[in-house]
Amino acid sequence: MLFLCVFFALLGLGLGYAARYLKVQGEPLVEQIDALLPQTQCGQCKYPGCRPYAQAIVDETAEINQCPPGGEETIAALANLLGVATQPLNAEFGETNAPAVAFIIEQDCIGCVKCIPPCPVDAILGASKQMHTVIASECTGCELCIAPCPVDCIIMRPLAPPPGQWQWTTHHD
Amino acid sequence: MIKQWKFPGGIALGDHKQTTEIRDTALPAELIYPLLQRSDCYATATVYPGERVLKGQVIATQKKPLTTPVHAASSGVIKEIAPHLIAHPSGLTDSCIVIETDGLDEALPANPCLDYHLETAENLRIKIAQAGIVGLGGAAFPTAEKLQALQPIHTLIINGAECEPYISCDASLIGSHAQQVVQGALIMQYILQAERCIIAIENNMPATLQALHEATSQESIQIVSVPAIYPTGGEKQLIKVLTGKKIPANSLPTDHGVVCQNVGTAFAVYQAIIQGIPLTERIITITGKGINHPGNLRVKIGTPIKYLIEQCGGYSQNIQRLIMGGPMMGIALSSDDIAVIKATNCLLGMTNNELAESQSAMPCIRCGDCSTVCPAELLPQQLYWYGRSGQLEQCQDYQLFDCIECGCCDIVCPSHIPLVQSFRSSKGELIIKEKQAAQAQLAKKRYQNQQQRREKEQQDKIAKAAKRQAAIDKIKAAAAKRKTQGV
Numbered sequence: 001m002l003f004l005c006v007f008f009a010l011l012g013l014g015l016g017y018a019a020r021y022l023k024v025q026g027e028p029l030v031e032q033i034d035a036l037l038p039q040t041q042c043g044q045c046k047y048p049g050c051r052p053y054a055q056a057i058v059d060e061t062a063e064i065n066q067c068p069p070g071g072e073e074t075i076a077a078l079a080n081l082l083g084v085a086t087q088p089l090n091a092e093f094g095e096t097n098a099p100a101v102a103f104i105i106e107q108d109c110i111g112c113v114k115c116i117p118p119c120p121v122d123a124i125l126g127a128s129k130q131m132h133t134v135i136a137s138e139c140t141g142c143e144l145c146i147a148p149c150p151v152d153c154i155i156m157r158p159l160a161p162p163p164g165q166w167q168w169t170t171h172h173d
Numbered sequence: 174m175i176k177q178w179k180f181p182g183g184i185a186l187g188d189h190k191q192t193t194e195i196r197d198t199a200l201p202a203e204l205i206y207p208l209l210q211r212s213d214c215y216a217t218a219t220v221y222p223g224e225r226v227l228k229g230q231v232i233a234t235q236k237k238p239l240t241t242p243v244h245a246a247s248s249g250v251i252k253e254i255a256p257h258l259i260a261h262p263s264g265l266t267d268s269c270i271v272i273e274t275d276g277l278d279e280a281l282p283a284n285p286c287l288d289y290h291l292e293t294a295e296n297l298r299i300k301i302a303q304a305g306i307v308g309l310g311g312a313a314f315p316t317a318e319k320l321q322a323l324q325p326i327h328t329l330i331i332n333g334a335e336c337e338p339y340i341s342c343d344a345s346l347i348g349s350h351a352q353q354v355v356q357g358a359l360i361m362q363y364i365l366q367a368e369r370c371i372i373a374i375e376n377n378m379p380a381t382l383q384a385l386h387e388a389t390s391q392e393s394i395q396i397v398s399v400p401a402i403y404p405t406g407g408e409k410q411l412i413k414v415l416t417g418k419k420i421p422a423n424s425l426p427t428d429h430g431v432v433c434q435n436v437g438t439a440f441a442v443y444q445a446i447i448q449g450i451p452l453t454e455r456i457i458t459i460t461g462k463g464i465n466h467p468g469n470l471r472v473k474i475g476t477p478i479k480y481l482i483e484q485c486g487g488y489s490q491n492i493q494r495l496i497m498g499g500p501m502m503g504i505a506l507s508s509d510d511i512a513v514i515k516a517t518n519c520l521l522g523m524t525n526n527e528l529a530e531s532q533s534a535m536p537c538i539r540c541g542d543c544s545t546v547c548p549a550e551l552l553p554q555q556l557y558w559y560g561r562s563g564q565l566e567q568c569q570d571y572q573l574f575d576c577i578e579c580g581c582c583d584i585v586c587p588s589h590i591p592l593v594q595s596f597r598s599s600k601g602e603l604i605i606k607e608k609q610a611a612q613a614q615l616a617k618k619r620y621q622n623q624q625q626r627r628e629k630e631q632q633d634k635i636a637k638a639a640k641r642q643a644a645i646d647k648i649k650a651a652a653a654k655r656k657t658q659g660v
Binding site (some may be wrong): 123 | 597
């Protein structure tokens with residue numbers, strides 16, 4: 001009897017030890033949330049980027065419906081991950097627009113470099129008193145460069161897929 | 174007679190084929206070449222508007238090795254490089270090179286090769302790539318790339334099983350050029366060092382079979398007649414029938430020692446190696462009750478469809494739909510102001526009598542007929558339900574990307590559900606999602622790099638300021654010291 005008690009106590013200690021020191025490190029929640037966000041780094045959620053917003057969701061200081069570029073799809077994915085109910089996008093933070101990229105009207109550009117620091121992904125190429133241009137393949141369409149431009153030469157252009165990226169649709173009734 | 178196996182599913186369709194003599198077409202006034210090659214792959218134009226080009230001259234290339242250039246099919250002047258309707262299900266326009274032909278048909282000198290056995294396989298592959306040869310069965314995969322196998326190849330299959338109804342361009346090609354097709358097959362066998370070479374023909378084409386037997390009496394090539402069950406001509410299906418091997422998902426036949434090439438491709442290889450001329454022409458079946466004088470035509474790639482239809486006596490009165498490709502897998506064209514491309518094997522003008530009566534889709538009754546006929550052994554009804562409810566991950570788990578879009582399930586569905594269209598749409602959504610994820614990943618990386626750089630700049634700034642402050646303090650201290658000493 002005593003032997004059994006000691007044996008089970010040892011097993012218990014062993015399990016406790018294993019639970020403590022051999023714990024599998026899961027991906028932290030903030031990383032998982034960040035992976036679901038669209039990475040436009042646009043700041044429309046009122047946080048300075050996707051990662052800080054993910055942190056805010058973890059800290060429960062932000063709701064999951066504050067990401068306009070992600071839209072309903074991102075909200076659904078976040079709700080699924082966090083095990084909470086989905087909710088409609090909070091219109092306070094903006095609305096979901098069709099994907100677009102910034103475009104600099106080159107003859108109007110005065111080369112002031114004011115648009116370059118706000119770009120979160122370094123997608124604007126230019127130097128002082130030189131014409132600037134947007135690298136369209138890198139642009140996330142965050143619109144952060146539009147407000148700083150003193151001559152309003154940056155416009156958003158919708159991304160129309162070329163035939164190579166066109167896709168079939170069905171009318172699911 | 175070699176042993177044959179059966180592939181799962183498939184259906185027997187009426188053949189509607191008329192194997193005819195190949196007719197030549199007159200030179201069109203314009204030749205149009207889209208720069209879009211395959212799915213998302215663009216060629217770059219190497220000519221400028223106003224430049225004169227000769228027949229066989231390269232007018233657009235791609236950078237990657239073994240990708241195929243585009244050749245002018247006749248001499249003339251580049252009229253423009255501008256958006257034009259292209260042969261694409263979207264009905265969109267895209268950049269095309271337009272050549273205004275001058276009627277002289279002046280060609281670059283050919284570069285014939287008397288004995289290909291003296292050349293290395295690598296050289297022959299390069300020649301095939303430079304001749305612009307792609308799979309002429311419809312998928313337009315670069316042939317040279319397919320002939321570059323990493324594994325030793327034991328079997329080369331020449332696919333002459335035109336399983337879709339109406340199409341007879343390969344049969345006509347064999348009818349008039351059997352010798353050359355066999356030569357092309359032998360060249361490819363030499364390149365691959367394959368032990369055996371099989372030419373497969375459907376068993377409803379006895380004349381074609383006869384022509385091939387006559388052409389190969391002395392050669393080490395096996396001619397096999399396979400049952401005419403749609404889609405026998407599918408690559409994986411034909412390999413199953415001839416070798417009993419099932420090519421698993423996410424792997425290519427070359428990984429299993431088999432290469433499959435189309436009959437038309439074999440002919441193009443013969444022309445490229447023996448005659449030294451690039452791929453600028455192909456045989457196209459123009460048929461259907463909507464066309465006045467149907468037939469098989471030798472067509473310059475780039476010829477506008479409108480012109481070809483005129484050559485075939487125009488449309489009959491009750492034409493309803495123009496299809497590029499066969500009735501099962503072809504795409505409906507919105508206009509005939511489109512040029513034929515290398516992959517065009519058939520133009521089909523269909524009348525109301527020929528078209529299946531289009532009925533509105535009814536709910537799925539889970540009868541399972543679709544999975545019985547599916548040659549890829551998928552569960553179309555399951556894929557349909559998941560696609561419809563947006564459960565794309567489930568679609569992927571059920572191997573959506575193994576669907577060859579043959580259309581068997583569409584035909585047997587008693588509820589007339591457009592299943593293939595639904596699968597194409599789900600595939601498109603998945604591809605777009607993948608692209609978006611890659612884009613997001615890139616943006617994240619660039620953002621993180623920028624953050625790191627800015628942090629470093631900030632720290633450098635602070636360090637610099639501290640250093641300057643220290644220097645100032647030092648000078649100040651020294652001055653103060655001098656002052657106290659001086660006093």
